[in-house]
Amino acid sequence: MTEREFQKAQPRKQFAQHWLKSEKALNEIVRAAELQPTDDVLEIGPGTGILTRRLLPLVQSLVAVEIDRDLCDRLTKELGRRENFLLVQGDFLELDLPSVLAPFPAFQKQNKVVANIPYNITGPIIEKLLGTIANPNPEPYDSIVLLVQKEVAQRLGAKAGSKAFGALSVRVQYLAECEFICTVPAGAFYPPPKVDSAVVRLVPRQFETPAKDPRRLETLVKLGFGAKRKMLRNNLQSVIERDHLSELLEKLEINPQARAEELSVSQWVTLANELQVLNNEL
Numbered sequence: 001m002t003e004r005e006f007q008k009a010q011p012r013k014q015f016a017q018h019w020l021k022s023e024k025a026l027n028e029i030v031r032a033a034e035l036q037p038t039d040d041v042l043e044i045g046p047g048t049g050i051l052t053r054r055l056l057p058l059v060q061s062l063v064a065v066e067i068d069r070d071l072c073d074r075l076t077k078e079l080g081r082r083e084n085f086l087l088v089q090g091d092f093l094e095l096d097l098p099s100v101l102a103p104f105p106a107f108q109k110q111n112k113v114v115a116n117i118p119y120n121i122t123g124p125i126i127e128k129l130l131g132t133i134a135n136p137n138p139e140p141y142d143s144i145v146l147l148v149q150k151e152v153a154q155r156l157g158a159k160a161g162s163k164a165f166g167a168l169s170v171r172v173q174y175l176a177e178c179e180f181i182c183t184v185p186a187g188a189f190y191p192p193p194k195v196d197s198a199v200v201r202l203v204p205r206q207f208e209t210p211a212k213d214p215r216r217l218e219t220l221v222k223l224g225f226g227a228k229r230k231m232l233r234n235n236l237q238s239v240i241e242r243d244h245l246s247e248l249l250e251k252l253e254i255n256p257q258a259r260a261e262e263l264s265v266s267q268w269v270t271l272a273n274e275l276q277v278l279n280n281e282l
Contacts, residue, residue: 019048020116020147022188025199030054032181032201033114033145042110042141044092044117044125049075051116056082063107065092093124109139116147119193123168126156130175130204133211133218140204144176153180153198160264167225173265174217176202209269217272224260224268231257240275248274 020026029051035041035058046052046064048071055062061084066072072089079085086107088100101107117125129144131137148156151164157178158164172178181199186192211217224235232249233242233256240248246256252270254263263271 018189018191018193020050020184020188021190022184025147025182025184025188026051026054028182028184028199029114029116029145029147030058032179032199033112033143035059035112035114039112039142040107040110042097042113042115044113044115046075046087047071047116049079051114052079052085055114056085060084061086061107061110063088063097063101063110065090065095065097067091093121093128111142113141113144113146115145119149119152119197122146122148122152126172126202130172130202133171133174133221134215136175136214137204142203144202144204145181145199146202147184147197147199149193150183150196150198153200156180156200156202160267161262163261165261166228167221167260170221170225170265170268171218172202174207174211174269176204178202207265207269209266211269212273213276216276217269220272220275221260221268224263228260231259232263233257235260 033041035055037058037060039059040061041055041059041063043052043055043062043064046066052062052064052075056079063086064075065088066075067090069089072087075087080087086101086104088095088097090100113129126146129137129141154164155166155168156172157180158166158169179201181201184197184199186194186196188197220236220239223238224232226235233245236245248271249256249258252267252274254267254271
């Protein structure tokens with residue numbers, strides 16, 4: 001699409017719309033998805049269809065979910081005749097996609113996600129795709145390739161001890177391998193957002209040593225990062241006395257004065273498992 005054609009699409013602030021126009025970024029997204037002719041893909045927020053057109057010739061089927069009715073009309077006119085394309089109008093976060101797709105035998109289930117998603121709902125979208133620590137997606141995707149705000153991308157793959165490492169890092173890394181693919185500058189969009197973006201790839205998998213009680217782990221992470229500047233022994237005192245936690249941290253060879261961001265995902269899991277044992281003994 002030309003700049004003039006992008007302008008005709010009239011991006012709407014209410015849907016946080018920014019049209020990707022960079023050929024380089026599009027190529028990186030498609031490359032990261034490692035698409036095969038047998039893949040069935042889900043695209044969230046196809047917008048003007050610039051990514052959709054790249055994906056359709058490469059896959060067995062593509063289901064696109066778009067909230068904007070005007071864009072749906074446009075996409076239907078341009079791509080509606082493609083046999084391997086199904087467009088669903090609605091809010092992805094509100095849709096029960098399996099029920100919506102039930103009448104369409106050729107589009108029952110998708111094994112990959114490839115999308116340039118709205119930045120204002122990135123967290124909820126990722127949670128719906130992966131599930132939560134306590135309730136992972138029972139039918140995980142083979143891979144999820146997303147174009148997101150660069151700051152979020154850095155948080156997804158951050159290592160323990162870094163400034164970017166937080167509750168989101170723990171929740172997502174417990175459920176998936178996270179890979180930062182590339183940075184996409186603001187100028188790659190129309191209109192350009194105020195920040196740079198990035199392509200990330202998430203590969204769902206079971207954590208090597210899973211939590212014995214995932215719900216407990218989820219609660220600990222939420223409490224632990226509740227006040228990031230405070231030490232864990234202060235943030236977790238509602239579930240374990242400070243002295244007992246200090247003893248437990250020492251046993252696990254973790255600094256008793258550690259803050260939440262200093263613990264790796266594995267250490268969070270170990271802490272949750274050991275805390276369960278300790279509570280059973282007390």
